[in-house]
Amino acid sequence: MTKKWNWGILGCGSIAEKFSSDLKTLPNANLYACASRSKSKAAKFAEKFTYAKSYGSYSELVADPLVDIIYIATPHSHHMEHTLLCLNNGKAVLCEKAFAINSKQSDKMIQTAKKQGVFLMEAFWTRFQPAFLKVKDILENKVLGETKMIRSDFAFNGPFDPENRLYNLDLGGGSLLDIGIYPVFAALQAFGRPDEIKTVAQFSSTGSEESIAILFKYDNGHIASLQSSFAVHSDTQSEYWCENGFVRIKMQGIGSTKVEIWNSNNKSEELEFNYPETHGYHLEAMHVMDCMNENLTESPLLPLSFSALLMETLDRIRDDSGIKFPADKT
Numbered sequence: 396m397t398k399k400w401n402w403g404i405l406g407c408g409s410i411a412e413k414f415s416s417d418l419k420t421l422p423n424a425n426l427y428a429c430a431s432r433s434k435s436k437a438a439k440f441a442e443k444f445t446y447a448k449s450y451g452s453y454s455e456l457v458a459d460p461l462v463d464i465i466y467i468a469t470p471h472s473h474h475m476e477h478t479l480l481c482l483n484n485g486k487a488v489l490c491e492k493a494f495a496i497n498s499k500q501s502d503k504m505i506q507t508a509k510k511q512g513v514f515l516m517e518a519f520w521t522r523f524q525p526a527f528l529k530v531k532d533i534l535e536n537k538v539l540g541e542t543k544m545i546r547s548d549f550a551f552n553g554p555f556d557p558e559n560r561l562y563n564l565d566l567g568g569g570s571l572l573d574i575g576i577y578p579v580f581a582a583l584q585a586f587g588r589p590d591e592i593k594t595v596a597q598f599s600s601t602g603s604e605e606s607i608a609i610l611f612k613y614d615n616g617h618i619a620s621l622q623s624s625f626a627v628h629s630d631t632q633s634e635y636w637c638e639n640g641f642v643r644i645k646m647q648g649i650g651s652t653k654v655e656i657w658n659s660n661n662k663s664e665e666l667e668f669n670y671p672e673t674h675g676y677h678l679e680a681m682h683v684m685d686c687m688n689e690n691l692t693e694s695p696l697l698p699l700s701f702s703a704l705l706m707e708t709l710d711r712i713r714d715d716s717g718i719k720f721p722a723d724k725t
């Protein structure tokens with residue numbers, strides 16, 4: 396019989412809501428407990444998504460012996476603290492992106508997971524989307540020849556609020572760690588570690604980065620051009636330019652992604668990937684439970700070495716563009 400895994404939610408904010416509604420669709424996931432800094436908020440969240448237990452502190456959640464896997468849905472600034480809390484109490488962790496504020500923090504998380512022999516994975520949900528897998532397959536099999544250039548963006552106009560995690564430096568504010576991470580992910584997955592990085596950034600009045608343009612250069616001649624912003628809206632798409640055509644992957648909204656495959660004669664094929672029942676977060680949760688069923692301590696599809704590379708690349712981008720967080724000093 397398939398084991399049912401007891402999930403715990405740490406932080407009852409916006410993404411925790413979407414994740415919980417997706418988790419409910421999985422037969423081997425038990426929505427067991429949720430925890431908030433506020434007892435009443437946790438109780439309301441539990442009622443809405445039918446969690447059996449609710450806790451008014453994160454420490455009570457990790458102390459519950461029946462919790463198997465904890466999904467960390469707090470701001471990036473708190474991912475290390477909360478991941479360590481879970482791992483040191485023997486709980487498997489699926490931690491939201493960005494994995495941490497910097498490599499120093501993510502290295503500590505990875506070392507702790509290895510030391511404790513406990514499962515840890517970054518919740519980089521797009522890695523598990525069929526649209527992404529389709530593009531990966533086209534590129535790896537050189538269906539359109541070699542991929543030589545990438546152009547990728549993610550932008551939305553986020554109303555300015557100095558307290559909000561999007562602009563608050565204490566909470567890791569700025570477009571890079573929140574949404575610029577997706578274009579960076581796209582380039583790293585296809586081309587690996589860049590040899591050279593150049594950036595320009597625009598900052599908000601809190602000192603948080605509001606818009607950024609990034610160039611990756613590779614010694615083999617490959618180039619990636621990546622952008623993110625909280626000041627404008629963009630198409631939120633990635634294009635992979637190959638010798639004999641190009642592939643475009645475009646987020647169409649919640650649970651829907653389009654892939655266009657264009658050859659050099661301007662003939663195109665269009666594929667749509669839709670999840671009418673979910674936001675698409677159920678796939679990462681399914682993968683975590685598959686790993687747990689096999690007693691793995693990290694994902695073979697999204698290994699901790701990739702999260703370390705992603706964080707190191709974000710550090711290099713920040714160094715070049717002057718993005719600083721108070722947490723860097725600790």
Ligand SMILES: NC(=O)c1ccc[n+]([C@@H]2O[C@H](COP(=O)([O-])OP(=O)(O)OC[C@H]3O[C@@H](n4cnc5c(N)ncnc54)[C@H](OP(=O)(O)O)[C@@H]3O)[C@@H](O)[C@H]2O)c1
Nearest residue numbers: 406407408409410411431432468469470471491492493573
């Ligand atoms: N995968 C995706 O598609 C996706 C989408 C959006 C966000 N995210 C990621 O998910 C994380 C959370 O984003 P969100 O949009 O859900 O944020 P949010 O709505 O602000 O929720 C964050 C939650 O974290 C908890 N928290 C703990 N310490 C906090 C502090 N000092 N200040 C503020 N909140 C604190 C709060 O929960 P309690 O009050 O219940 O304790 C809060 O509700 C971020 O790292 C973000 O990058 C991922």
